[in-house]
Structure formats: C-alpha cells, structure tokens
Amino acid sequence: MANILVVDDEMGIRELLSEILGDEGHVVTAAENAQQAREFRQSGVPDLVLLDIWMPDTDGVTLLKEWQRDGLLTMPVIMMSGHATIDTAVEATRIGALNFLEKPIALQKLLKAVQQGLSQASKTARAPTLYTQPAAAANELVDTVINAAAFSNSIQSEPAHIAVQPSAASSSENVFSSSFGLPLREARDAFERSYFEYHLIRENGSMTRVAEKTGLERTHLYRKLKQLGVDPGKLSKKGG
Known part of the structure; x- marks a missing residue:
C-alpha cells in the first residue's frame, strides 16, 4: 500500500483516479489545485504524485519548479495532461518529473506508470504519511453500450x-x-x-x-x- 497524491482541477478525474488506485490498495489524497497540493506536501511526503499540468491558479509545471527550488521534490511525480505539447512534457521531465501520461489515461498505462513510480519511491526514505480523504465514486463520464x-x-x-x-x-x-x-x-x-x-x-x-x-x-x-x-x-x- 502506498500514499498517493492526485492533483487535478477536474472533479471527475480526481474521483476516477482515487477509485482506481483505491481498488489497487493504495491510500489516495486528492487536491483540486496547486495551493491544496502545497498544503498536503507541507504535511508530509507522499510516495507518489499524479500532477495535472493545466490548472486555473498555478499550473503543474510551475508547481513542479517550486518543489524543486525549495528542495521538496523528494518523491516521484507523474505529470498528466490532455493538451500538453511535447516541449511541455520534455520540460517537466527535465525539471524532475518521472513520467508523463496523456489524457484520457488508459487503465493499463496508469497502473504501469504508478508501479514504476512506486518502485522509484521505494529507493528513497519515507517521511510522515499524508492525511487522507475518502475516495468517491466517479460519475457522469463516458457513455457506452455493452454487447449482450x-x-x-x-x-x-x-x-x-x-x-x-x-x-x-x-x-x-x-x-x-x-x-x-x-x-x-x-x-x-x-x-x-x-x-x-x-x-x-x-x-x-x-x-x-x-x-x-x-x-x-x-x-x-x-x-x-x-x-x-x-x-x-x-x-x-x-x-x-
């Protein structure tokens, strides 16, 4: 079991990732903006961070730079975006991001990236655990019809x-x-x-x-x- 911080301004994405990772046995904390992510990071070091790039107050790349500047980038960070350019992904990786996932995120790609990130995290010392919030069920997502x-x-x-x-x-x-x-x-x-x-x-x-x-x-x-x-x-x- 790992402590994972999900940072995304879209409620549906936060809830979906929380449900998926919760089913995998992880403890998930969700932040809807950079300020909440800063507060969570000050209270402890998560084992892994899933960080959205495009957010209304402070974007994910800027937050990543802050953590690097302040010596707080001590955990693996996986960037997420549905609109990022290659240059943005390269910049995030140069700053210290471990991986980049393009939205919509396929389940297997997500689980593989998380596993790789946690393998990386296990090589570093673990700090105090984040306080958590309950995962909620995702709703109002993509429509489908099942074949009988x-x-x-x-x-x-x-x-x-x-x-x-x-x-x-x-x-x-x-x-x-x-x-x-x-x-x-x-x-x-x-x-x-x-x-x-x-x-x-x-x-x-x-x-x-x-x-x-x-x-x-x-x-x-x-x-x-x-x-x-x-x-x-x-x-x-x-x-x-």
Whole structure:
C-alpha cells in the first residue's frame, strides 16, 4: 500500500483516479489545485504524485519548479495532461518529473506508470504519511453500450463459477424467465443489470476486476452501472 497524491482541477478525474488506485490498495489524497497540493506536501511526503499540468491558479509545471527550488521534490511525480505539447512534457521531465501520461489515461498505462513510480519511491526514505480523504465514486463520464454477447460468452466459458454463486445464478434465472414478456429495451436492461450484479457479487465489488471480466473500460463501466441503477457498494457486501 502506498500514499498517493492526485492533483487535478477536474472533479471527475480526481474521483476516477482515487477509485482506481483505491481498488489497487493504495491510500489516495486528492487536491483540486496547486495551493491544496502545497498544503498536503507541507504535511508530509507522499510516495507518489499524479500532477495535472493545466490548472486555473498555478499550473503543474510551475508547481513542479517550486518543489524543486525549495528542495521538496523528494518523491516521484507523474505529470498528466490532455493538451500538453511535447516541449511541455520534455520540460517537466527535465525539471524532475518521472513520467508523463496523456489524457484520457488508459487503465493499463496508469497502473504501469504508478508501479514504476512506486518502485522509484521505494529507493528513497519515507517521511510522515499524508492525511487522507475518502475516495468517491466517479460519475457522469463516458457513455457506452455493452454487447449482450459478452454475457453469453462468459456463461459458456465459466460454468463452474456460476455454480459457486447460487444466489447470483438463481437471480439470473429469474430475470431470464420473467423478462421475455417485456419490451426489448426493458428486457435488455434487466438482462444487463443481472449480468453486472453477478460479476460485482463474485468480485466483491472490485471495479478493477469487474472491468477486466466484462471487457469494459472503467469509465464505461461506471456510466453503465449508474444508468442501470446498480449500486456496487451494496453488492460488494453480498459478495463478502
């Protein structure tokens, strides 16, 4: 477990990164601007910082320069941006940034960069731990439509796993038997709701593992669950 500081002025990005990294077992502190990041850094040294470049008060490169100037750049920093030029990325790396991630950030690229950053952090002495704030669920992100064939394929390839979760399996059977008389749209929603509930219960509410099992990007998965009215928190308790 590592202490990670996420600095980004976009609430959706902060919440999404907090949820992903929290699922990986890390403790995440979120700052919405450079001033909050300064305050968090004064209270302790995180194991890793994910720092947005474009922010309204002080941009990430300027904050990086401040930390370097004041001798506070003692932790790995990964820069993030959806609009940065190559020159900006090179400048940040020259100042001391470990890596650069372009938005929208792919899940595997994020996890790989974080792992590399934490490997770098483990080589240095660790200072007092940051105080934290709870991670929130991401919302209002990218829309998506799931292909119903994915559920059929998972049933065919994992029959043994379905038997392990009798409550989820019986629930699915009830949905199948009761949805044929519904209009197509409503039947499809019931079908998809049962599909996601099954995976959430089986994976104890881990959004990272459910995303891998269902073949969806996490942003798509969050949007779909909200659309269907599925609460991952409640289902994780059932799975436990």
